[in-house]
Amino acid sequence: MRIAARGDEVLVRDADTVWAPATEQVAFDFSVGELASRVEPFAARMAREREAAGDMGADDWYDLGFDLEAVSMVEAKRAYAEALRLDPGHPDALVNMGRLRHEEGDPAGAEARYRAALATDPHHAVARFNLGVALEDQGRTEAAIVAYRRAIGGDPGLPQAHFNLARLLERAGDVQGAVRHLAAYRRLRETG
Numbered sequence: 001m002r003i004a005a006r007g008d009e010v011l012v013r014d015a016d017t018v019w020a021p022a023t024e025q026v027a028f029d030f031s032v033g034e035l036a037s038r039v040e041p042f043a044a045r046m047a048r049e050r051e052a053a054g055d056m057g058a059d060d061w062y063d064l065g066f067d068l069e070a071v072s073m074v075e076a077k078r079a080y081a082e083a084l085r086l087d088p089g090h091p092d093a094l095v096n097m098g099r100l101r102h103e104e105g106d107p108a109g110a111e112a113r114y115r116a117a118l119a120t121d122p123h124h125a126v127a128r129f130n131l132g133v134a135l136e137d138q139g140r141t142e143a144a145i146v147a148y149r150r151a152i153g154g155d156p157g158l159p160q161a162h163f164n165l166a167r168l169l170e171r172a173g174d175v176q177g178a179v180r181h182l183a184a185y186r187r188l189r190e191t192g
Helices: 033-053 058-068 073-086 091-103 107-120 125-137 141-154 159-171 175-191
Strands: 002-006 009-013 018-020 025-027
Touching: 058 073, 058 091, 073 091, 091 107, 091 125, 107 125, 125 141, 125 159, 141 159, 159 175
Parallel strands: none
Antiparallel strands: 002 009, 009 018, 018 025
């Protein structure tokens, strides 16, 4: 499961579906693998052209990075880095840079980005959830439990946060807590 932020919207992608949990709207996810390989050579040029125009702010760079993720991770990272150069506290750019670091196998680097996003926006539910995943991947179970609880406190509608918390609580021996969060996870998946 992959969670990303785009402006005020949260998008969740699992194996075969993309949806916005807040609206419960499913988004069409047309396969872009072949198209991405054709478009990738043009991604750098497009980024340079937008940069040359000189009228791009941090949000514009963030949006460009989000769009470039489908065709070039290198250019997407460069766009996010530019957004962060213009606005070092841009929470969505920090979250997405953290997610990319995590996907590259650097959960500690991802953790730093998620914490920076939370320093700017303490209520950023995706940053809280992703922080929990990064902490869990580093073997820091107690800290991950706290992060998942905070994510759910900020947005009780995050099914994967309930699921991950249920797993960790079960391992910690809190069967009642695990059952409660697993039930919440199932309820959210059935209604969403």
